[in-house]
Amino acid sequence: MKLNKLFIPLLLVAVLLSACGTTPTPAPTATKAPVPTAVPTAVPTEVPTAVPTDVPTAIPTDEPTAVPTAEPVELRFTYYADGVEADIIRPLIDKFMAENPNITVILDVVPYKTIDEQLPVQVESGQGPDLARITNFGAYRGKLLDLRPLLADSASYEANFPAPILEALGYGGYPDTLTVTGPYVNKTLFDQAGVALPGEGTTWQEWTELTKQVAEATGVQYAIAIDRTGHRFAGPAMSMGATLIDAEGNFTVDTPGFRAFAEIVKSWHDEEITPKEVWLGAEPVNSCIAAFKSAQLVMCMSGSWQINGIAKDVGDAFDWVVVPNPTGDGGSTGIAGGSAVVAFAGTQHPAEVAKLVEFLIQEENYREFSAGTLSLPAHTAVATNGVEFKTDNPLVLAALSAYTAEVPKLTDQAVSLNVHPYAFAYYRNSANRIAQYLSGELTLDEMLVNLQDDIDKAIAEAQK
Template sequence: MKTYLSGAFAVALATASFAWSGAAMAETKTITFLFTDDDQAYVERMEALSKEFETAHPDIKVNFVSSGYDAVAKQLPVQLAVGEGPDIAKITDWQLAPYYLDMRPYMKDPDGFAKLHGDSLNTLRFPGVNDPQSINGYIASQTFNLPFVNKTLFEQAGEPLPKPTATLKDIVEASARVAKATGAQIPFTMDRSGHRFSGAAFSYGSNYVKDGKFFFPDDAAKRYVTDLYGWTKDGSFPKEMWGAAGGTQYKNMGDEFVNGNVVTYLAGNWMVNPFQKKIGDAFDWTAISAPCGDAGCYAMPGGTAIVGFKRTKSPEAVAAFIEFLGSEKVQREIAENYVILTGADIKDPQYKLESKNAKEAMAVFLGSRNSVPQAARDLERLKGSSAIYQLIVQRMSQLIVGELSLDETFKAMSADVDKVNEALAAK
């Protein structure tokens, strides 16, 4: 069974729809799998894999629920906190660690699973929260944020692509020249996301943590925010890209790039497969190296995981499904067909890169794996990091649309961070 849900009520509705799973079907164990991804083909394949699992396990029913990222990010923590929610979900929030189910006791071959996924499983093991040997799920993807560029527009403008040593200022200014020469609507943009914002912040020299507490914005972050704001004022980074949505809402800008409206788009390697499918031969494109700054040329790391939750009434069924999805066979297929850097150690993956554009872009992403600052990796695992990302989106948006001045934005961000620190200290 597949359910499509969107909006803030998505997870709540999904839970209500399937809360009867354990009781209503005495002979069949029903589990709910909540999934989200920007690649619709990947979503459809995960639905098909759920059905394949059902065929092989007639005593287990998988309710596959597809929802938007924003709904999952906002509603899933709330659901889990009150003992509700799905049995399994794809997540990006590592702070859900207290809710994970340790599936090691329920798996047929836990040691084989652990060997295949190796050290990546440590990402899901928080000291003092999860057992050091626990199997809570698996890392579905490893991601890196880099700029995509429309090569055809650069060529039409007679503008060389930014070099690997280019600063963000170099990249944005080159993109603005290309847009002016070609008539492209959007010189530079990025997803409406605090995570997407943060890579260049580290390149500028920012560090979100000081003396064990969140500290933002520091002087480097203020320089970065000031530059971004200046680019919204001169049209290089059109304010409509972030100002059109409200609050902390996530917004993907990929379709604008696909339509040829964007010169440079800061996203990540999860977009390589959708781009090669959607763009086809409409124009040439690739990825370029991470923007450089005073501190270095840093790619922001990220990732997704598929995990089981201990609120489930069917831990054996959840473990069997995770063991199936996380198997070498399935992980190889997903890695190769959807161009995903998995946590599983897949030997010599043959990525289905259908064009030279996709091959070039993937090579850049693979080459960026060593350009990640440790501070960024640490930030991803810190409790409260999601709140920092959200306040960045909210305050940056208010700045961009003129609700706040620069000084007011910095003060509001700092006050927000103080509240996050206070909330963390109180727990």
């Protein structure tokens, strides 16, 4: 009786399960890939058609006829954007997917904080994406996919990007932008105050005095500020003579230049001519650009990645310019930096990842990205042949030109900082320790001793 009772419901379940069951799901490419008609017919000829013999056979060929038989592959691309980068790369990725219907690229646009804090843990625990856009070049040593054996034209890849950057990335990606730090100035306020904008060779002390004059004359709340990060702080410190990285690649913070610039920033806080919330507020990485955009600040030391945001948010509210990095005993240097697209060694689809990277570093695609994002190209051929930036805004074009002029002035240590394998040990610790000094918790001597100790310990821990 009991068995009979059980038999009927079991039969019912068997019928239900068979109905829910095993019909093969349609390949995702049919819905996720863009409509093929959108692809310019000229494109396939520019894509390498021959797959090199040393490339694993899993790489799908570029021949359209071969595509339908390829296994569908899904790539996850974790991406952060300072401005419009995601809007610019999305059509490029759509174009790639149209050319490779078996590959679906899912672009996860995340806040920078996710890249900074969560991505390293995801990658470390084997849960990382296939690709990501990062800024901390040294954070993924040994965890990136060496693309050279997988690329159809590895020689072009190596020839078109600065070797120190590729080495820092372990040949696991490419720099998609080149950034330089430098100051933005509210020109309208200078004009209103009747103060002439100084040119090349002006010191930080002189800029401090001038911006104070402008702020007082125009009734603007703040004169001068710098982003809360060791990266932005390093440029002025080096310009004032700091040798942050010695010939052996070791960090030394207690130098006259570093001390001098720390004292200048402290004086800004003591005189209350800088927005204190930038360095003493809640955010671990904070920029003075918000105060600059709202015309509460005369001069903000930030970097070239802010151009887009300033152009968009300021509009025609006031005129702004990028001025040369102030000069000191160590010259006049910003800090080179930028972002990179990297491929992780943990990917299940190395061939497809390499194919996407190869597509993105093609000259025309890279140029389109640089032009759309108004970013300086790190791609030699693109830089040599020039970029027609997609803007009519003369302020933006002038800013790009000003930042381009900063590139040849970069000192060796200013270039090597961002690709230093232990740059992470300096960046956040320096911001925190300098903030302690600015808030009066530590003296300058204590700050420098503690910062050096933090850096040494962090490097020692990372080397274990």
